[in-house]
Every structure is written in C-alpha cells, then in structure tokens.
Amino acid sequence: MKRFRLGVIINPLAGLGGSVGLKGSDGVANDAIAKGAIPKAQQRMQQALAVVLPFADTIDIITASGDMGADLCRQMGFQTNAVYTCSATTSSLDTQQAVTYLLEQQLDLLLFAGGDGTARDISAVVEDKLPVLGVPAGVKIHSGVYGITPHASGLVVSMLLKGELVSLMSADVMDIDEVAFRQGTVRAKRFGEMMVPAEPRYIQAVKMGGKEVDELVLADIAADIIESMEDELYIMGSGSTVAAVMEDLGIDNTLLGVDVIQHKALIASDVTAKQLLELTNDTESCPAKLVITLIGGQGHILGRGNQQLSPELIKRIGKDNILILATKTKLKALEGRPLIVDSGDPELDKALTGYYKIVTGYNDYVMYQVANPDLVEN
Structure with missing residues (x-):
C-alpha cells in the first residue's frame, strides 16, 4: 500500500503579535517576544497532527528542519524527512524556499501552520501544483485555505487517510495591510488561490469584510x-x-x-x-x-x-x-x-x-x- 506523503511547514513566528496586542506578526516578531509573547504555532500544528497520529505507520512526513517542522514531527513519532535546512531566525524566504524543495517530493498534501502572511508565501510558490491545508496559527485568518480549528484541519487529513471521498476546491488567499490594521483600518486584498480539500464542516469560509451598515x-x-x-x-x-x-x-x-x-x-x-x-x-x-x-x-x-x-x-x-x-x-x-x-x-x-x-x-x-x-x- 502506498504511503501517504504529507508535507509539513510551520511558521514558528505566526501569531506572536496577537496576545500582546500587536494585531499581527509581520515585521514585529522581536517586539512581540520582548513584550512576553510565547510562540504557539508548534502547539497548533501538534493539535492537528495528534488527530492523524493513529495513521503514523502509513505516513511519510516531508518537512523543513528544526522549528519549521522536523523537531515536532520526530518528537511525535512520525517517519520524518527534512529536505530543507532553515535559518536560525526564520523568515518568509525560508517558507518559500522550503515549499520549493517540498514540491519536488511528490506530496499528496501540504499541511502548514501560520496566518495569512504564511498562506501568501506558500501560494506564491505552490499556485495550483499541490493541494494545501492550513492550520490556523496566526492573528489574521482571512483566507479560505484553513481549517476552522487545528483539530478540524487534522480531521480533514484523517478523512483523506481513511480513503473517504474529499473533493478539492479553489479557495482565496487573502491578507491585509498590518500597518493600517494596527491603526484601526482593515484593507483586505486577494493575493491568489490554492486548492484545498473541500469539507464544508471543517474548512472556514473567507471572512466577510466591511463594516455593519444597519x-x-x-x-x-x-x-x-x-x-x-x-x-x-x-x-x-x-x-x-x-x-x-x-x-x-x-x-x-x-x-x-x-x-x-x-x-x-x-x-x-x-x-x-x-x-x-x-x-x-x-x-x-x-x-x-x-x-x-x-x-x-x-x-x-x-x-x-x-x-x-x-x-x-x-x-x-x-x-x-x-x-x-x-x-x-x-x-x-x-x-x-x-x-x-x-x-x-x-x-x-x-x-x-x-x-x-x-x-x-x-x-x-x-x-x-x-x-x-x-x-x-x-
């Protein structure tokens, strides 16, 4: 039986700004850490992967080194192969380069943890070459490529592993201007689309924008x-x-x-x-x-x-x-x-x-x- 080849990417800095009121993590990770923010992206991915842990004997995980995936996946007991070595301080360039390497590995699905900025970075490389699914770990989750929770993302992967019929749909990748966001203005923009497993119970809709008019x-x-x-x-x-x-x-x-x-x-x-x-x-x-x-x-x-x-x-x-x-x-x-x-x-x-x-x-x-x-x- 063919083993399921699951790509895993974690943005270790995703969501850092949320708990300390910075309304995002783009460009402010050091400030967030100085304010006492604790990284949560690893924990969010762990919650998703815990759902598929019973299938570990049938999965090969292809990922990046260290905090971008390999450490967590090995710790959880998955067969893990790191095909990209990330920088000591990760950046969007690491995400894009890691995904470039992963695309050469004949993956069945790419599972990533991050926010809208991470989705943008991945979309710029993946386009429509590979199905993807996001584990929500950022402050901003406007894009439609995420599970409604980390557990839900894991459930979608488990459905694929059980051979259940899961259709693919195109979902929008959205992001906002974080500088304007911190000043109280939402400027959302569509940056592309990616293919995601279509399971309406577990995949979130693209956020409705705009202010209430009534x-x-x-x-x-x-x-x-x-x-x-x-x-x-x-x-x-x-x-x-x-x-x-x-x-x-x-x-x-x-x-x-x-x-x-x-x-x-x-x-x-x-x-x-x-x-x-x-x-x-x-x-x-x-x-x-x-x-x-x-x-x-x-x-x-x-x-x-x-x-x-x-x-x-x-x-x-x-x-x-x-x-x-x-x-x-x-x-x-x-x-x-x-x-x-x-x-x-x-x-x-x-x-x-x-x-x-x-x-x-x-x-x-x-x-x-x-x-x-x-x-x-x-």
Missing part, C-alpha cells in the same frame, strides 16, 4: 447592553458591533483591539493578554464580563483577531459572563452553522459549547449554538 440595529444592540451594565469590569472585544456600544457610551474605541471599561468609563485601552489577567486578578470582589461579537461569514467568536482573550482569562470570567452581540443578518448568513471558539485550549473549547442568548437588538435575543463541529467525531 446603524439602527447596532444602536438597538448598544442600548440593550448599556442599560444592563452594572459595576463589573466589561472587557470589550474587537469588531464594529462592539464598537457601536463604545460609540454610544462616548468612549474612544480600539476597533481591532480589546478595551476595558467600568462604570461606563474607560479603564484601559488596547490591552494585552497579560494586562487583562492583571486587571481581572480578583474577580470575586470585582467581577468581569466579556462582550464579543462574531466574525461575519465564519462564526468565530474567540481565536480570530482577539488572542488577547487567553484561555486563562476565559476560564476566570466564566461561560455565564460572556455576552455575545450580533445582528440577525450576520447570524442568518451562517446558514445554520454553529458559532465557533478556537481558544487554543481544546478542553476549554468543549466546555464553552452549548446554546447562548445572543443580543440582536433592544430587548431582542435569539438562542444560538456554539458547537465546534470538528470536536464531534464521525
């Missing part, structure tokens, strides 16, 4: 939240729906970051994961609530552009203190697909499943499910 609905949602505010700390997540609440309060808002308010006044602006843990150190005497919205078209409420909201913070706040805001238009666009949490802690993601009361207007709510379909075994 200002009356947003005003109603804001009015409901403001009227219910008490003395707790309110951690205000990113996105235009949450921004509407801040605007009605007359508070400067970090559209693409996380702010903290109390008594309807700003306590801290554009905070990092560490700062949030410091601010919520005593939730018994000073309870905290989290106000978030979903990413249009995808349904993610945690783990996309708000990595400041760490698993430790979510556990501290508690499921019952998470307030989700969304217009009915955004919810209907999901066509029944559940909301998704991808916190980086699979056990926490499971604990957060269930039905939530979503604020959709003034005294107007719907019940909607957080289900993480990739955690449901076939």
Whole structure:
C-alpha cells in the first residue's frame, strides 16, 4: 500500500503579535517576544497532527528542519524527512524556499501552520501544483485555505487517510495591510488561490469584510447592553458591533483591539493578554464580563483577531459572563452553522459549547449554538 506523503511547514513566528496586542506578526516578531509573547504555532500544528497520529505507520512526513517542522514531527513519532535546512531566525524566504524543495517530493498534501502572511508565501510558490491545508496559527485568518480549528484541519487529513471521498476546491488567499490594521483600518486584498480539500464542516469560509451598515440595529444592540451594565469590569472585544456600544457610551474605541471599561468609563485601552489577567486578578470582589461579537461569514467568536482573550482569562470570567452581540443578518448568513471558539485550549473549547442568548437588538435575543463541529467525531 502506498504511503501517504504529507508535507509539513510551520511558521514558528505566526501569531506572536496577537496576545500582546500587536494585531499581527509581520515585521514585529522581536517586539512581540520582548513584550512576553510565547510562540504557539508548534502547539497548533501538534493539535492537528495528534488527530492523524493513529495513521503514523502509513505516513511519510516531508518537512523543513528544526522549528519549521522536523523537531515536532520526530518528537511525535512520525517517519520524518527534512529536505530543507532553515535559518536560525526564520523568515518568509525560508517558507518559500522550503515549499520549493517540498514540491519536488511528490506530496499528496501540504499541511502548514501560520496566518495569512504564511498562506501568501506558500501560494506564491505552490499556485495550483499541490493541494494545501492550513492550520490556523496566526492573528489574521482571512483566507479560505484553513481549517476552522487545528483539530478540524487534522480531521480533514484523517478523512483523506481513511480513503473517504474529499473533493478539492479553489479557495482565496487573502491578507491585509498590518500597518493600517494596527491603526484601526482593515484593507483586505486577494493575493491568489490554492486548492484545498473541500469539507464544508471543517474548512472556514473567507471572512466577510466591511463594516455593519444597519446603524439602527447596532444602536438597538448598544442600548440593550448599556442599560444592563452594572459595576463589573466589561472587557470589550474587537469588531464594529462592539464598537457601536463604545460609540454610544462616548468612549474612544480600539476597533481591532480589546478595551476595558467600568462604570461606563474607560479603564484601559488596547490591552494585552497579560494586562487583562492583571486587571481581572480578583474577580470575586470585582467581577468581569466579556462582550464579543462574531466574525461575519465564519462564526468565530474567540481565536480570530482577539488572542488577547487567553484561555486563562476565559476560564476566570466564566461561560455565564460572556455576552455575545450580533445582528440577525450576520447570524442568518451562517446558514445554520454553529458559532465557533478556537481558544487554543481544546478542553476549554468543549466546555464553552452549548446554546447562548445572543443580543440582536433592544430587548431582542435569539438562542444560538456554539458547537465546534470538528470536536464531534464521525
């Protein structure tokens, strides 16, 4: 029986800027590390590969040296061959050169961990020569080439290994201007497309861009939240729906970051994961609530552009203190697909499943499910 030849590429710097509020990693990796950021791309790839570990005897992994793949794959027990030696400090050039070498290895699939910048680098080399699948590990995940979570990416690979019928589709590679992003402006652009295994339950849609235009609905949602505010700390997540609440309060808002308010006044602006843990150190005497919205078209409420909201913070706040805001238009666009949490802690993601009361207007709510379909075994 022919062994499955799986290419593996990890961008070790992917996602570094998220937890420290830098809203990306492009060109700011050293700053992120100086602020205390901890690399997570290895962990994200490990979560994906753990799903296919039962098939290890039938897989040959072709990868790059060290942190770009070989160390992790060997540690997990896979038959591993490193065909490219990466630099001591990896860069986008390493990604592109590694993929160039991998293309010569007659791969069945290339699995990579990174963000939109990594997808761009790979797309520039792969084009339509090879099926690819991304493991989400970056701050920005606008492209449609990723699984909805690392576990979901692993499930798609396992379907291929089991010989299940999995079609291929073309998916857009998107990226944004990180400099503008850090200044609160989203400028998304299409950079090409790649072939991905087409499994709608597990592969994310390309993010819907643009600001909510139904200002009356947003005003109603804001009015409901403001009227219910008490003395707790309110951690205000990113996105235009949450921004509407801040605007009605007359508070400067970090559209693409996380702010903290109390008594309807700003306590801290554009905070990092560490700062949030410091601010919520005593939730018994000073309870905290989290106000978030979903990413249009995808349904993610945690783990996309708000990595400041760490698993430790979510556990501290508690499921019952998470307030989700969304217009009915955004919810209907999901066509029944559940909301998704991808916190980086699979056990926490499971604990957060269930039905939530979503604020959709003034005294107007719907019940909607957080289900993480990739955690449901076939």
